[in-house]
Amino acid sequence: MMHTETREAKQRQRHVVLGSGQIGTSLARLLHARGHEVVSVRRSAKGGADGVQVVVGDVADPAFAKQVAAGADVLYHVMNPAYHRWQAELPKLTDGVLHAAETSGARLVVLDNLYAFGRMGGVAMREDSVEAPCSKKGELRQAMAARLFAAHHAGKARVAIGRASDFVGPEIVQAHIGERFFQRVLAGKAGECMGDPALPHAFSYGPDVVAGLAKLGEDDVALGHAWHLPTLPARSMNDWAVALGKELGRSIRVTSVPGFVVRMLGVFVPEMRELVEMRYQWAEPYLLDDARARATFGLEPTAFEDQVRATAAWAKRAYS
Numbered sequence: 001m002m003h004t005e006t007r008e009a010k011q012r013q014r015h016v017v018l019g020s021g022q023i024g025t026s027l028a029r030l031l032h033a034r035g036h037e038v039v040s041v042r043r044s045a046k047g048g049a050d051g052v053q054v055v056v057g058d059v060a061d062p063a064f065a066k067q068v069a070a071g072a073d074v075l076y077h078v079m080n081p082a083y084h085r086w087q088a089e090l091p092k093l094t095d096g097v098l099h100a101a102e103t104s105g106a107r108l109v110v111l112d113n114l115y116a117f118g119r120m121g122g123v124a125m126r127e128d129s130v131e132a133p134c135s136k137k138g139e140l141r142q143a144m145a146a147r148l149f150a151a152h153h154a155g156k157a158r159v160a161i162g163r164a165s166d167f168v169g170p171e172i173v174q175a176h177i178g179e180r181f182f183q184r185v186l187a188g189k190a191g192e193c194m195g196d197p198a199l200p201h202a203f204s205y206g207p208d209v210v211a212g213l214a215k216l217g218e219d220d221v222a223l224g225h226a227w228h229l230p231t232l233p234a235r236s237m238n239d240w241a242v243a244l245g246k247e248l249g250r251s252i253r254v255t256s257v258p259g260f261v262v263r264m265l266g267v268f269v270p271e272m273r274e275l276v277e278m279r280y281q282w283a284e285p286y287l288l289d290d291a292r293a294r295a296t297f298g299l300e301p302t303a304f305e306d307q308v309r310a311t312a313a314w315a316k317r318a319y320s
Helices: 002-011 024-033 062-069 083-104 136-153 179-185 206-218 237-248 259-266 270-282 291-297 304-319
Strands: 014-018 037-042 053-056 074-077 107-112 158-163 166-168 191-193 203-205 226-228 254-256
Touching: 014 024, 014 062, 014 083, 024 037, 024 206, 062 083, 074 083, 074 206, 083 107, 083 136, 083 270, 107 136, 107 206, 136 158, 136 270, 158 206, 166 206, 179 191, 179 237, 179 304, 191 237, 203 206, 206 291, 226 291, 237 254, 237 304
Parallel strands: 014 037, 014 074, 037 053, 074 107, 107 158, 158 226, 166 203, 191 254
Antiparallel strands: none
């Protein structure tokens, strides 16, 4: 009996999730379900998962970052400010996260996107693809990743990065196939796309992103590298619309939002203004190669039919 308790105590770790958005909340829930002590760090006390400790504070504050990371085995950086606040907030958050990792000695797993690659001409993005960002947000993400890995290679922190494409799935609200999309289609309107809805575009399923990040937090092999999290082969927005329409019992069409409309709305809405430079992602096939993570960790994305079924069921509950 004593041997079993000791083994279980050793397996139980302290995992600190920095960020409580649509990925952070689900990640905290999964880690708790796996038997870990989980701390969810957020700027507001609202929300949270059962059994997860909530700590409120700003990770950009070095003193707070050090305090909340004390005793942690793994830190997860899944914070993502609104687009128009990236330049002001992301560098400070990176400073805080690195301070937390360096002072605690915990593994640091960082959620990133694909913006650093820029235009790929329809070629799938691999971990070793040349990075040539074509947006200020891509340049910022590239600089943040370089800083994180510089700390890793200098022996100051132990870092792994997980990269994902546009999110889709249950509880994913801030996305192309998210709250606005479902509010529109369930009201009988067309869904919207920032470019050609017939082009293949990689979508990363929320639960697969969460499972991938958790895996990176478990395995030292992940450290020192960026990994493309499990993602199904790209499908077009039109494909998603047809499949979701069958589940929702209605015909869904998708229209392209003209660039001049996005720019016009951007005069009044900061978030829309920031979308202008990202339209390149919808002007050519947007493809992700996740073979390396699959082969290394045995990770597989959820089947398309299951993704559609779960996403549609959540949308019915949330927006009908």
